[in-house]
Amino acid sequence: MLKKILTLGLGLALLIPTIASASTLTTGVTPSTNRAPYAAQIKLERQTFKDNYYTNQTIRDAIKGEVAQVKVLIAQDKTNKTLRAKKEALKADREVIKADYASLKAINVTFATDIQIDKTDVTNKDYAKLVTDLQNIPTLQTSKTPILQKISSDFNTEINLLNS
Numbered sequence: 001m002l003k004k005i006l007t008l009g010l011g012l013a014l015l016i017p018t019i020a021s022a023s024t025l026t027t028g029v030t031p032s033t034n035r036a037p038y039a040a041q042i043k044l045e046r047q048t049f050k051d052n053y054y055t056n057q058t059i060r061d062a063i064k065g066e067v068a069q070v071k072v073l074i075a076q077d078k079t080n081k082t083l084r085a086k087k088e089a090l091k092a093d094r095e096v097i098k099a100d101y102a103s104l105k106a107i108n109v110t111f112a113t114d115i116q117i118d119k120t121d122v123t124n125k126d127y128a129k130l131v132t133d134l135q136n137i138p139t140l141q142t143s144k145t146p147i148l149q150k151i152s153s154d155f156n157t158e159i160n161l162l163n164s
Contacts, residue, residue, distance in 0.1 A: 038127040045134040052141035059148040066155035073162035086161055093158045100151045104144060111140045 035042075077083040114136050121130035 034125055035127050038131050041131045042127070042134065045131070045138070048138045049141065052138055052145075056141060056144055056148055059145065059152055063148065063152050063155060066152060066159060070155060070158050070162065073159065077162060086164075089161050090158065093154060093161065097151060097154045100147055100154065104147050104151070107140055107144055107147070111137070114140065 074083065077086065114133065118130060118133050118137075121127070121133055
């Protein structure tokens with residue numbers, strides 16, 4: 001019994017200095033105190049992200065409704081056998097929409113890269129760099145808005161074509 005207690009005590013005696021030396025290897029600055037000067041700026045940027053996201057989301061929701069409406073109109077035209085007359089115009093509109101989606105996809109690739117850079121900044125606790133990197137994202141979000149609006153208007157053009 002005494003051997004077990006001595007072995008346990010000796011093991012703990014060896015473990016405590018190891019833990020203490022590992023804690024001295026860190027920077028000694030807690031992330032919250034390091035982040036404090038930048039917290040207000042980060043919060044402001046994140047609010048801007050949310051606002052831009054909701055703006056784009058309302059347009060995306062409108063596009064979803066327009067796509068559903070186009071599908072219904074195409075189904076009606078198929079049953080009425082009036083789709084063939086509109087087929088060439090629909091193909092031209094679809095090419096325009098595909099080009100718009102391709103430009104949107106290019107922005108999304110850049111957006112994903114910037115998000116990954118921001119995550120790396122947070123992991124590295126480099127909040128000064130994070131603040132400057134966060135300023136790129138609203139620009140990308142606002143560059144999506146006119147493209148989404150163009151896609152929406154392209155679908156409205158298709159709806160008008162199918163209604164005629």
